[in-house]
Amino acid sequence: METLQTQPTSDLSAVTDFYIESVEQSDRAIQMRWSDGIDTTYHSIWLRDNCPSAFHPQTGERCFDLLSVSQNIHPLSISLDNGTLIIEWSEQGHVSCFKQSWLREFCYSGELGKDHSSSYQSWGSEFINQIPEQSQQEIMTSDRALYEWMSALNTNGIAIINGMPDDSEAVVHTAKRIDYLRQTNFGMTFDVISEKDPINMAYTSLSLPLHTDLPNQEVPPGYQFLHFLSNESVGGESTFVDALKVLEELREDQPEYFRLLSEYAIPFRYHDQDHDIREHHRVINLNNFGNIVEIKYNAHIADIFDLPGEVMYDYYIAYRQLMGRLKDARYKIELKLAAGEMVVFDNRRVLHGRNAFDENVGKRHLRGCYVDRSEFKSRLRILGKQLAQKNDPGI
Ligand code: OGA
């Protein structure tokens, strides 16, 4: 064991107003006490793997080969110099320098460990008056407006764009302000019109019960854009439910049903003359921290369940319970969107549907496309960084 004491230093960056007060070395890790009394631990193997020299100076990608050192790598000496932690390693004669601001930012232990709670805010039917909205012109011309609208969409899973040009390509131009589109078997874009010879229920005038699109894909599309080019039929209102809200309540009230739906996978299948696309998925998807990150739900393309015999009946009970809850009016938003409006929602969180419409009265035509979640989140980060650099007071 070795303890170092230190004094305030000049590297008091934007990330922290605190400095390392003392450093102590144990078997596999280094413990630090900070000036605000917080204790943190960094494993030697982690520090060596993340030495600033481990990353390519231009691409920022890691070029260090972790297997070039042993798992027992440890410091021979540790020192602090003007806010920099300097470690001389037991292998390869390597020396690493870590800024204390960096150590604070990337700390993974104790009180300073990352907050893994969800940044989503779930909603029920009351949200109808709070759906974030922005004009297409602002979205197209202002990065700040785009950033704020996308932030609200990220948190709430749904947002509207109004003032869309009466142009069938407008959905593409607008979605591309975020990033490239996700192509599917229905094309780069799709037209939702009642057809004589439909290949899917959306292309009829029937009602569409709440669903997520394409759970039959290995990764269903992320954000869905639906531009209303016309909606003059009788009926054809859009319906939305935040599955996050429904699932949070299911988890609370009926944990056993929640468990079945989040542990067992069911088959989904879309097929027509040219395609037969199938995947098994869990209806409820959690991340490693137990946060609900996705629902895959579409009664039309759920295929023939092939669960183990001893689970089948119980699963049906849980699945029916979820179906029933999704119909509860407490959760539902119903809107008649008009020509010039576009609704955008996270297809992996917010269920959507529509009421039946009369195809003989007025016209109903929607044009849609998708942008995936990774691209959406990336754009949000980049916009945030760019606007912060410009020192935009709005960020
Ligand atoms: C769809 C769909 C909704 C609508 O095309 O997947 O859900 O309002 N359409 O027609």
Ligand code: ZN
């Ligand atoms: Zn749909």
